[in-house]
Amino acid sequence: MSGFSVTEPSNRSKWIAGFLVITYALITMIPLVWILLTGFKSPADAISYPPKVVFDPTLEGYVNLFTTRTRQTQEFLEANPPQNWADEIVRQYDMVIVGPSKFGERFMNSVIIGFGSTFLSIFLGTLAAYAFSRFKVPLKDDLLFFILSTRMMPPVAVAIPIFLMFRNLGLSDTHLGMILLYTGVNISLAVWLLKGFIDEIPREYEEAALIDGYTRFQAFYKVVLPQAATGIASTAIFCLIFAWNEYAFAVLLTSANAQTAPPFIPTIIGIGGLDWPAVAAGATIFLIPVMIFTILMRKHLLRGITFGAVRK
Amino acid sequence: MSDRTVDRVAQATPERVARKIRGLSDRAIAWIFISPTIFLLLAINIFPLIWTIQLSFTNYKANRIGREVKDVGLRNYERILTDSDTWLNMQATAHFLFWTIFFQVLIGFTLAWLINKKFKGNDLWTTIIVLPMMLSPAVVGNFWKFLYQPQIGLFNYIVSWFTGKDPSSFEMLGSVTLAPWAIVIVDTWMWTPFVMLICLAGLRSIPDYIYEAAEIDRASKLRQFFTITIPMVLPFLMLAVLFRGIENFKMFDLVVQLTGGGPGSVTELTSINLKREAFEKWRTGYASAYAIILFVTVFGLASIYVKALNKVKQR
Numbered sequence: 058m059s060g061f062s063v064t065e066p067s068n069r070s071k072w073i074a075g076f077l078v079i080t081y082a083l084i085t086m087i088p089l090v091w092i093l094l095t096g097f098k099s100p101a102d103a104i105s106y107p108p109k110v111v112f113d114p115t116l117e118g119y120v121n122l123f124t125t126r127t128r129q130t131q132e133f134l135e136a137n138p139p140q141n142w143a144d145e146i147v148r149q150y151d152m153v154i155v156g157p158s159k160f161g162e163r164f165m166n167s168v169i170i171g172f173g174s175t176f177l178s179i180f181l182g183t184l185a186a187y188a189f190s191r192f193k194v195p196l197k198d199d200l201l202f203f204i205l206s207t208r209m210m211p212p213v214a215v216a217i218p219i220f221l222m223f224r225n226l227g228l229s230d231t232h233l234g235m236i237l238l239y240t241g242v243n244i245s246l247a248v249w250l251l252k253g254f255i256d257e258i259p260r261e262y263e264e265a266a267l268i269d270g271y272t273r274f275q276a277f278y279k280v281v282l283p284q285a286a287t288g289i290a291s292t293a294i295f296c297l298i299f300a301w302n303e304y305a306f307a308v309l310l311t312s313a314n315a316q317t318a319p320p321f322i323p324t325i326i327g328i329g330g331l332d333w334p335a336v337a338a339g340a341t342i343f344l345i346p347v348m349i350f351t352i353l354m355r356k357h358l359l360r361g362i363t364f365g366a367v368r369k
Numbered sequence: 370m371s372d373r374t375v376d377r378v379a380q381a382t383p384e385r386v387a388r389k390i391r392g393l394s395d396r397a398i399a400w401i402f403i404s405p406t407i408f409l410l411l412a413i414n415i416f417p418l419i420w421t422i423q424l425s426f427t428n429y430k431a432n433r434i435g436r437e438v439k440d441v442g443l444r445n446y447e448r449i450l451t452d453s454d455t456w457l458n459m460q461a462t463a464h465f466l467f468w469t470i471f472f473q474v475l476i477g478f479t480l481a482w483l484i485n486k487k488f489k490g491n492d493l494w495t496t497i498i499v500l501p502m503m504l505s506p507a508v509v510g511n512f513w514k515f516l517y518q519p520q521i522g523l524f525n526y527i528v529s530w531f532t533g534k535d536p537s538s539f540e541m542l543g544s545v546t547l548a549p550w551a552i553v554i555v556d557t558w559m560w561t562p563f564v565m566l567i568c569l570a571g572l573r574s575i576p577d578y579i580y581e582a583a584e585i586d587r588a589s590k591l592r593q594f595f596t597i598t599i600p601m602v603l604p605f606l607m608l609a610v611l612f613r614g615i616e617n618f619k620m621f622d623l624v625v626q627l628t629g630g631g632p633g634s635v636t637e638l639t640s641i642n643l644k645r646e647a648f649e650k651w652r653t654g655y656a657s658a659y660a661i662i663l664f665v666t667v668f669g670l671a672s673i674y675v676k677a678l679n680k681v682k683q684r
Contacts, residue, residue, distance in 0.1 A: 066486040075488035081480060082497045085558060089500065091523055092512050104521040106536070181405045188402035192395055207414040209667040211619035211640045214660030217647050218417035218424070221431060241413025244406055273398050304507035304622035305640075309648055323511040323626055333515055340508050351503045355496045358503075 092344070095337035103333045117146050118334025122160050122325065122342075126152040160339060163321040167343075169232055170317055171300040174239035178296045179289060181240070182247035187277055189248065190255040191263075207245055212305035220310060230314045235307070239300040247292050254288025255281065291357030294350055301347060318343050418664075425658035432651040445658035454634070454642070455659075462638045464549055465556070465624075466617050470610055472557040477564030478606065482598075484565075485572040495569070499562045506559065510626030513555045517541040517627075542628050548636050552624050556617065564609045571605030572598070604682045611674055618667050639663055 066074070095103050097114040120143045128151055137153070139145045147154055188194060219238060220229070228234030258281060266276040282289075308320040322339045326332060351358065425445055429438045449455050480498065484491050501509070516524040520537045529536040541551040575597065583593045621640040624630070630637035630645075643663070647656035 071486050071488040074483040074486035075491070075494075078480060078483050078488070078491065078494050078498075081476075082494045085498055085501060087523070088509075088513065088516060088558070091516065095515070104518075106521055106526075108521070108523050108526050181409065184402035185406035188399040192399040194399060194403060206668065207410075209615055209619075209671060210414075210418065210664050211621065211643065211660070213619075213621055213640050213644045213647065214421065214657075214663060215414075215417050217431075217653060217657055217660065218420040219413070220648075221420070221653075222417070237409070238413060241409045244409055245414075248406060273395065298503055302503075302505035302507075304505065304626075308507075309644070319505045319507040319622075322508050326511075336511065336515070340512055343508055344504050347503050347505075348500055351500060352496055355492075355499070358499075 089344075089348075092337050092340050095334055096341045098334050098337075100332060100334055103337075104331065115146065116143075118332075118338035120146050120154075121332055121335040122338040123158055124154045125156050125158050126150075127155050129153050159321065160318075160325070163316055163318045164342070166232065166311075166315055167301060167317040167319075170235045170239065170315070171297050173232065173236040174243065174300045175293050175297040177236060177240040178243040178247045179251075179293050182244050182251050182292070183282070183285070183289060185244075185248045186251035186255050187281060189252050191260070207242075213309070216306055216309045219306070223310065230311050230316075232315050235311060235315055235317070238306055238310070239296075239303065242303075242306075243296045243299055247296055250292045250295070251285070251288060254285050254292075258284045287357065291354060294354050294358065298347055298350065421657045421660055424654055425661050427654040429654045429657075430651050431647075431653040441654065445655045446662065448655070449659055449662060457634060458637050458639050458642045461549065461634070461636060462618065462620075465552060465620065465636075465638060466614060468550075468553045469556045469560070469617055470613055472553065473561045473564045473613060474606065474610065476557070477561045477609070478568045478602070480561070480565045481568035481572055484569060495565075498565065501559045502562045504559075506623040507626050509559065510555065510623040514542065514627055517551060519543070543632055545632055545635050548628055548632055552627055552636055555623060555627060556620070559623070560613060560616075564606075564613065567605050567609040567612075568602055571602040574605075575601045600684070604678065607674075607678045607681060611671065611678065614674070615667060615671060619663075 094110070094112075096118045097116070098109070098112055099115050099117055102109050102112045124143065124147070126147050131151070134148065134151060134153070139148050144154055223229045223231075223234050226234075228237070262280050262284065263276040266280045267273070271279065302319065303317070304319040307317045311317065311320070318339070322336060322343060325336050325339055426440055426442060427438050428441050428445075430436060484495055513524075516522050517540075519525055519540045522536075522541075524541065525536040525539070528534065528539075539547060541547050579597055579601075580593060583597060588596070619640050620638055621644065624636055624638055625641055625644070628636040630641040634642075639659075640663075643656055643659050646652050646659060
């Protein structure tokens with residue numbers, strides 16, 4: 058557009074707008090930056106007043122996050138010199154590392170349940186979305202309303218019968234149970250989003266394939282799927298982020314075996330007093346993948362965020 | 370639709386050949402593709418709802434398996450609706466709902482409007498602003514608790530830097546007057562970007578020629594803002610409010626990590642109370658009735674709201 062367009066904001070108003078938005082963005086980043094910094098502080102630095110922005114970085118928080126430690130006598134410490142750098146860090150407090158903490162396991166549970174439910178949601182969701190998009194299906198128009206209404210139930214309310222159901226079926230505190238549950242929660246949105254993407258692929262492509270002798274399955278697999286790849290990827294990211302972040306079901310329905318990271322991270326604080334650096338380290342490791350995904354997929358996320366109500 | 374090429378081909382060929390071309394019939398494929406999804410939706414969404422309704426008329430306790438389950442009729446509902454604590458929880462929820470939506474709409478719309486000025490690098494900054502809403506509310510809420518610590522927390526330090534108050538003189542999470550605002554602040558920090566994104570989509574959907582026409586008619590910028598921008602964005606904004614309203618009515622993870630409902634019960638939102646009844650006191654029947662009341666409330670309010678939204682859209 059030329060500089061004379063009446064709808065183009067003036068340079069001055071652009072400057073002011075830019076300044077205000079950047080100021081807001083920087084303020085909004087403060088808590089996130091603080092999580093990152095606190096993870097590299099010593100417990101003493103983390104709770105010092107005034108809050109320290111400049112400090113000696115240490116990996117203590119990360120060591121504490123991944124290990125369990127016990128206090129030992131001086132004789133024992135002298136008899137057993139530290140094995141590695143992590144050992145040396147905990148020696149400052151007369152402690153020795155006795156084994157890994159539960160964090161690694163909880164993190165893996167998050168990965169297994171997150172990816173498992175995402176795969177299942179996308180697999181089933183794509184099939185259903187294709188059918189909804191291409192065939193006459195009864196009750197098609199009620200789908201959006203159905204999505205909305207299933208999301209009106211507080212998760213805590215749904216958790217009551219799910220808890221009883223899982224107990225009867227032996228699915229309590231299992232990965233499979235959580236994968237099925239998250240798939241059930243995600244799938245209505247996944248179908249809705251995917252249907253939008255498949256609707257945009259011209260029918261003529263498949264019809265040409267059908268005339269060329271493809272079966273419906275082949276046409277779906279070889280023509281529609283590649284065309285819908287971007288849509289499927291962005292829907293998948295959305296399902297993954299939901300399952301990754303979910304807390305209410307996880308805290309109510311899982312405990313020793315299938316517990317994911319969100320209910321676990323707040324409990325780190327109980328291990329050895331007020332260990333904020335370890336909490337911050339756990340939060341950092343847990344939040345960073347989502348931040349990276351968000352930045353990489355920013356162009357495609359809007360649809361998922363707005364329940365597909367806003368196209369692009 | 371019989372005029373589709375494929376149908377014409379199919380009609381022109383004998384049934385045997387048509388079958389070969391198509392493999393399974395479309396109808397069969399449609400059912401094969403849809404039924405697993407329907408099954409899952411029934412199992413995870415519909416069946417629990419029905420079971421909750423059924424449980425809500427009983428005195429069932431999930432932690433006592435052998436105990437006889439009695440039908441108590443509407444007693445659970447009666448007790449909930451006459452309990453003054455229920456109304457205190459509702460009030461706390463209403464306070465939370467109203468102020469989070471108020472601030473999020475105000476800040477979110479302003480940000481969207483500013484971003485829509487298309488300054489250089491607005492894409493990058495939009496992404497940065499969006500980050501908080503993509504993160505786990507429980508983990509974030511837990512960390513905000515650290516920021517809110519009276520003596521050592523960053524939040525108190527910044528407030529005292531600006532106001533000169535002693536940072537240990539106020540407790541955001543420990544004070545009855547401040548705690549309801551503490552949760553509003555975190556929720557606003559987290560979810561303003563959501564309202565912003567929807568408003569941005571609304572602003573971008575307004576075609577330039579409308580402004581050009583207004584410019585030719587010599588309408589002032591202010592007038593353009595109130596007669597073009599606001600009415601055109603309103604349906605989007607209302608949609609954002611609907612989604613935020615539903616989400617915040619069932620708010621659990623963020624607040625449970627921040628305050629756990631306290632101090633006392635000033636931030637005990639309905640979901641937190643529901644969790645106490647169902648999974649701490651194990652009054653399953655009572656909690657089920659509570660869940661149904663919440664569901665009906667949201668459903669009712671949302672239906673009225675959707676009607677209003679459709680009216681605005683039609684204008």
